[in-house]
Amino acid sequence: DTGVSQDPRHKITKRGQNVTFRCDPISEHNRLYWYRQTLGQGPEFLTYFQNEAQLEKSRLLSDRFSAERPKGSFSTLEIQRTEQGDSAMYLCASSPRTSGRANEQFFGPGTRLTVL
Amino acid sequence: GQNIDQPTEMTATEGAIVQINCTYQTSGFNGLFWYQQHAGEAPTFLSYNVLDGLEEKGRFSSFLSRSKGYSYLLLKELQMKDSASYLCAVSRPRAGSYQLTFGKGTKLSVIP
Numbered sequence: 001d002t003g004v005s006q007d008p009r010h011k012i013t014k015r016g017q018n019v020t021f022r023c024d025p026i027s028e029h030n031r032l033y034w035y036r037q038t039l040g041q042g043p044e045f046l047t048y049f050q051n052e053a054q055l056e057k058s059r060l061l062s063d064r065f066s067a068e069r070p071k072g073s074f075s076t077l078e079i080q081r082t083e084q085g086d087s088a089m090y091l092c093a094s095s096p097r098t099s100g101r102a103n104e105q106f107f108g109p110g111t112r113l114t115v116l
Numbered sequence: 117g118q119n120i121d122q123p124t125e126m127t128a129t130e131g132a133i134v135q136i137n138c139t140y141q142t143s144g145f146n147g148l149f150w151y152q153q154h155a156g157e158a159p160t161f162l163s164y165n166v167l168d169g170l171e172e173k174g175r176f177s178s179f180l181s182r183s184k185g186y187s188y189l190l191l192k193e194l195q196m197k198d199s200a201s202y203l204c205a206v207s208r209p210r211a212g213s214y215q216l217t218f219g220k221g222t223k224l225s226v227i228p
Binding site: 004112 | 120124149151156157158159160161164203205210211212213214215216217218219220221223
């Protein structure tokens with residue numbers, strides 16, 4: 001399978017705990033994006049990497065959130081001191097430097113976080 | 117700011133045609149995407165328009181009018197498996213890449 005993968009698919013945690021999610025993009029894609037999606041809403045942009053550089057962060061990304069892409073391949077998203085409002089689907093997407101459809105993003109299956 | 121509007125829910129009958137509209141106001145524009153998302157799954161690409169006009173691909177077509185800030189997705193010969201959310205997303209250049217801003221999605225229910 002050469003698509004975007006995410007791990008874990010589901011995470012249940014207690015309020016106040018830290019969680020970390022992993023995303024493995026399509027291998028030749030140098031651009032990687034994190035989104036958050038809550039029920040009945042479209043995905044909301046969180047942050048973007050080009051190779052290992054984090055080039056943009058949304059205001060949604062509070063100081064409890066941190067994302068890394070240390071070698072320009074996989075990425076991790078960590079949430080510290082989780083709150084119930086963090087419960088959502090966290091989607092990762094990647095895109096190539098060039099694309100026949102200019103800038104299509106390919107999405108992973110997501111990690112569903114439930115904070116109790 | 118960015119604003120993308122699409123209907124929250126629609127219902128249509130199997131075998132029929134349905135049109136899902138999307139209006140947008142964004143700063144910067146580099147095309148409009150439609151994605152399909154089944155419950156609990158990732159969005160999957162349906163169509164991309166960057167120039168005005170109609171793009172047809174099988175049972176799905178998408179239309180764009182940049183001057184009106186308007187797009188629609190047309191689904192023909194509806195099947196039960198088309199029951200899903202349909203996301204309109206505008207692409208705009210940001211930070212050396214292209215950022216997607218999504219609408220809230222239109223939940224389509226196909227009934228027998």
